Amino acid sequence: MSKTEQALKEAFAGESQANRKYLAFAAKADQEGYPQIARLFRAAAEAETVHAHNHLRALKGIKSTKENLQEAINGETHEFKKMYPEMIEAAKAEGQKEAERSFNFANEVEKIHAQLYQKLLDGFEKPQDNYPYYVCPICGYTAEKSAPGVCPVCGAKGEVFKRID
Numbered sequence: 001m002s003k004t005e006q007a008l009k010e011a012f013a014g015e016s017q018a019n020r021k022y023l024a025f026a027a028k029a030d031q032e033g034y035p036q037i038a039r040l041f042r043a044a045a046e047a048e049t050v051h052a053h054n055h056l057r058a059l060k061g062i063k064s065t066k067e068n069l070q071e072a073i074n075g076e077t078h079e080f081k082k083m084y085p086e087m088i089e090a091a092k093a094e095g096q097k098e099a100e101r102s103f104n105f106a107n108e109v110e111k112i113h114a115q116l117y118q119k120l121l122d123g124f125e126k127p128q129d130n131y132p133y134y135v136c137p138i139c140g141y142t143a144e145k146s147a148p149g150v151c152p153v154c155g156a157k158g159e160v161f162k163r164i165d
């Protein structure tokens with residue numbers, strides 16, 4: 001890998017993290033009654049997304065949708081087969097309950113993501129379906145078409161799920 005490619009990868013990772021961090025900081029600022037500070041966090045988060053996408057494009061990291069689906073499946077599969085199981089074991093060994101729970105939520109949901117992506121990849125040549133997804137705000141569990149009564153991963157009520165169109 002060239003120095004530039006390495007730099008683009010690092011910059012993409014850093015900007016992506018800054019985006020999510022600033023959105024979390026914005027929600028906190030809103031909660032604490034600082035709407036102007038929340039706005040700046042959201043504006044900067046938006047800008048970091050622009051930077052991240054520019055870096056990813058320069059990396060030639062966005063391919064055809066069919067290839068992108070396969071890449072997503074590969075990533076999710078690596079996460080639930082190797083990455084999270086190791087992290088869960090490490091967290092258990094160190095008695096880090098919050099980390100263990102967080103890794104467990106992600107691990108369970110990445111399996112679902114891999115299946116959902118695979119289903120659309122399998123049906124790629126057929127006419128496109130048209131239905132929403134529902135995402136659990138506690139664990140990220142992702143459902144097709146409607147929210148479950150109770151989240152099968154974390155037990156949250158279906159009413160709190162976020163609809164994605």
Ligand SMILES: [Fe+2]
Nearest residue numbers: 076109110113
């Ligand atoms: Fe995922």
Ligand SMILES: [Fe+2]
Nearest residue numbers: 136139151154
């Ligand atoms: Fe959940």
